[in-house]
Structures are given as C-alpha cells and as structure tokens.
Amino acid sequence: MAAYDLKGKKVYVAGHRGMVGSAIVRRLAAEACTVLTATRAELDLTRQEQVEAWMERNRPDAVFLAAAKVGGIFANDTYPADFLYENMVLEANIIHAAHKVDVEKLLFLGSSCIYPKFADQPIVEESLLTGELEPTNEWYAIAKIAGIKLCQAYRKQHGNDFISAMPTNLYGPGDNFDLKSSHVMPALIRKAHDAKMSGAESVTVWGTGTPRREFLHVDDCAEACVHLMKVYSDFSHVNVGSGSDVTILELTEMVCRAVGFAGKIVHDLSKPDGTPRKLMSGAKLQGLGWTPKIALEDGIAATYQAFVDGNFAERQHVSAA
Numbered sequence: 001m002a003a004y005d006l007k008g009k010k011v012y013v014a015g016h017r018g019m020v021g022s023a024i025v026r027r028l029a030a031e032a033c034t035v036l037t038a039t040r041a042e043l044d045l046t047r048q049e050q051v052e053a054w055m056e057r058n059r060p061d062a063v064f065l066a067a068a069k070v071g072g073i074f075a076n077d078t079y080p081a082d083f084l085y086e087n088m089v090l091e092a093n094i095i096h097a098a099h100k101v102d103v104e105k106l107l108f109l110g111s112s113c114i115y116p117k118f119a120d121q122p123i124v125e126e127s128l129l130t131g132e133l134e135p136t137n138e139w140y141a142i143a144k145i146a147g148i149k150l151c152q153a154y155r156k157q158h159g160n161d162f163i164s165a166m167p168t169n170l171y172g173p174g175d176n177f178d179l180k181s182s183h184v185m186p187a188l189i190r191k192a193h194d195a196k197m198s199g200a201e202s203v204t205v206w207g208t209g210t211p212r213r214e215f216l217h218v219d220d221c222a223e224a225c226v227h228l229m230k231v232y233s234d235f236s237h238v239n240v241g242s243g244s245d246v247t248i249l250e251l252t253e254m255v256c257r258a259v260g261f262a263g264k265i266v267h268d269l270s271k272p273d274g275t276p277r278k279l280m281s282g283a284k285l286q287g288l289g290w291t292p293k294i295a296l297e298d299g300i301a302a303t304y305q306a307f308v309d310g311n312f313a314e315r316q317h318v319s320a321a
C-alpha cells in the first residue's frame with residue numbers, strides 16, 4: 001500500500017483546542033505541512049452550512065477529526081442527549097463536507113468505549129457490535145460507532161480514503177481537570193494535589209477501585225494518528241492503546257506517589273464503576289509498525305507538572321487582571 005505523504009499538504013485539525021487535537025497540532029510541527037485550524041467562534045461544527053462553507057473556502061487535503069464532546073463517566077451518564085446529538089452531528093458534518101471537497105485522506109478518532117461491556121480481553125477490532133454496550137457511556141459510544149460506519153460507508157460508496165482510530169483512555173497536558181466532567185486521571189491528579197495542599201487526611205476515589213483501565217499518553221496517541229494517516233488505508237478501524245492496564249486503585253496509588261500525597265484512599269460507593277475492564281489489543285497497530293513510548297509513571301509525572309504549571313499561570317493571570 002502506498003504511503004500517504006503529508007509533505008506540502010494542507011492539513012485541517014478539527015478540535016485543535018482539545019487535548020488530542022492540540023497534541024496532533026504539536027506533532028504535525030515535525031511534518032512539512034500547513035496546519036489549518038478554526039476556533040469555535042469562527043466555525044460551529046454542529047452547523048452544517050458553516051462546515052461546508054469553511055471546507056469549500058479552505059479545501060484541506062487531509063483532515064484529523066479530533067473534535068468531540070467528551071467527558072468522564074459522570075458527565076456521560078448525566079448529559080446523554082448532548083453526547084449523542086453533538087457528536088453525531090459534528091462528525092456527520094465534517095465527514096460529508098470532506099467528501100464534497102474531495103479531501104484525500106481523513107482520520108476519524110473514536111474511543112475504546114465503542115466495544116461491548118463484556119468483550120473478550122484484550123479487545124480486538126472485530127469485537128465491534130458483538131454485544132451490549134456499557135450503559136454509562138452508550139450514548140457517546142453509539143455516536144462514535146456511527147462515525148466509524150460513516151467512514152466505511154463513504155469508502156464503500158465513493159472510494160474516499162477515510163479511516164478510523166480508536167484510542168484507549170488518554171491523558172496528558174491540556175486535559176479537563178474539572179471534577180464533575182473529567183475522566184479519572186485528571187480527577188485523581190487534582191484531588192491528590194488539593195489534598196496535599198490542604199493537608200487533608202484522605203483522597204476519595206469513585207466506585208470500588210477494582211475496574212481496570214488502560215491509559216495512553218496523548219503525545220503517543222498523536223504519534224500513532226500521524227503514523228496511521230501515512231500508512232493505513234482500509235475499512236476497519238484500528239485500536240490505539242498502550243498494551244497494559246491497571247486497576248483504578250493502582251492508578252490512585254501511582255498518582256498519589258507522583259503528587260507526593262501520602263494520606264489514605266477512601267471510596268465513594270455511590271458513584272458507578274462503569275465497565276469492569278477495557279484493555280484493547282494493539283496487535284493490528286503493532287503490525288503496522290507502531291508502538292507507544294511513554295511509560296505510565298513518566299506520563300503521570302509530566303502531566304502533574306503541566307497541571308501545576310497551568311494552575312500557577314492561571315493564578316498569575318487572575319491576580320494580574
């Protein structure tokens with residue numbers, strides 16, 4: 001299969017302010033391409049006419065579709081309409097507009113929550129649609145499954161080179177640290193940091209701490225996405241993971257060590273555990289010549305540092321105002 005060359009190409013990163021999109025933009029600095037972005041004020045991705053007009057004006061050669069309404073287990077469970085509607089609409093708008101202006105290559109980003117709640121582990125790509133979804137995030141999952149199917153449908157009907165990548169739980173700089181809407185990693189970083197600063201005796205973890213999750217640093221994910229953009233052109237989506245998982249309790253212990261909080265860990269059993277395990281098989285991506293580089297402990301330490309730096313910058317900004 002001929003490699004897709006990004007050199008000299010106009011590359012649109014949809015969702016460039018998000019954690020994944022911003023990591024892709026950072027990674028693309030190493031490619032001889034022109035990166036196109038649009039802020040939410042310039043382009044509302046849920047408005048079809050705006051998306052089509054923007055695509056018509058800018059005519060990107062390649063698109064990374066990293067825009068999405070994302071959130072942790074609580075947000076997903078609380079705002080099902082927002083997660084289903086906004087994600088379905090924005091991905092349909094971008095994929096259809098990309099087809100209309102003859103985008104050469106598009107990579108759609110989904111999530112490991114597309115797989116059945118009780119899929120065999122490690123989860124292979126072929127497990128898609130073989131069982132019931134996890135109820136706490138099925139709304140988001142259905143929208144992401146529709147995105148994969150859109151890419152496949154445009155490939156089948158029109159021959160568009162649209163591919164999909166399904167990353168595992170991602171973390172890193174630029175993450176959402178708001179406790180009500182965040183995923184577990186940034187939530188634990190914030191909770192452990194706040195506990196350390198206030199001299200609290202304990203941090204509270206949602207659920208039993210027994211669910212297992214796989215984590216990948218977002219810079220590794222961006223690297224994998226650029227790799228796939230260059231080497232992969234096929235119907236099936238591709239898993240993007242780190243290859244190993246930890247329990248939420250083990251993760252909490254790692255975060256507390258990185259933050260320097262030595263207090264107790266207590267459980268809030270009124271919060272859901274969600275899916276028991278979702279370790280993905282990385283065999284397909286490995287076969288395409290890619291493996292992750294950032295070890296979990298190193299990634300957590302770097303993310304904590306970015307959190308502390310960001311917090312400090314925020315405070316300085318406020319006090320200067």
Ligand code: GDP
Pocket residue numbers: 071072073074113137169182183184185187188204205206207211213248271272273274275
């Ligand atoms: P999920 O992978 O879709 O379930 O999303 P999350 O990253 O939000 O949650 C992963 C697991 O971490 C679930 O079992 C949560 O109950 C657990 N968890 C423990 N403490 C927290 C927390 O403070 N915030 C979040 N979001 N999850 C937590």
